[in-house]
Amino acid sequence: MSDSKNTPLTDEELLNAAKSTLDDKFTLDDDVRRRLQQARRAAVRTAAEALDKPSKTAPGWLIPAGGIAALTLVIAVSFYQIQTNQESSPIASVEDMPLLTAPEDLELYEELDFYQWLAEEHGDVG
Secondary structure, eight states, X not given: OOSOSSSOOOHHHHHHHHHHHHHHHOOOOHHHHHHHHHHHHHHHHHHHHHHHSXXXXXXXXXXXXXXXXXXXXXXXXXXXXXXXXXXXXXXXXXXXXXXXXXXXXXXXXXTHHHHHHXXXXXXXXX
16 A cells, blocks of 8 residues: 555556455454345346347347438439429520520510410410
8 A cells, every 4th residue: 555645556556455444344243145146146246147138129230220311312413403493493594595585586585474364364365
């Protein structure tokens, strides 16, 4: 043990001091020691049997595999949504540019509200 009171004990010194103090103060009779040893053996045996039996919980690989599957599903749905939004985008295609930039067709676009109202009021009149 350490001689000076200011120097902290090492783990080994502390352990040895605790063992010697407990050994001096507590003595167990043979019957108690025998029962403790039997209880210890039963606990070790039960733990060993539990390790040998298959677990009722999910295997360790199942949780990461489920996470990867969920992530793949999220990515697939996201790409589908992006693709759908791009296809239905109101942006004109290259083929529509001459029609939109022609100066003579501007009158049609200026009166677009009128044509919508006319279509709503009279329907498709051939």
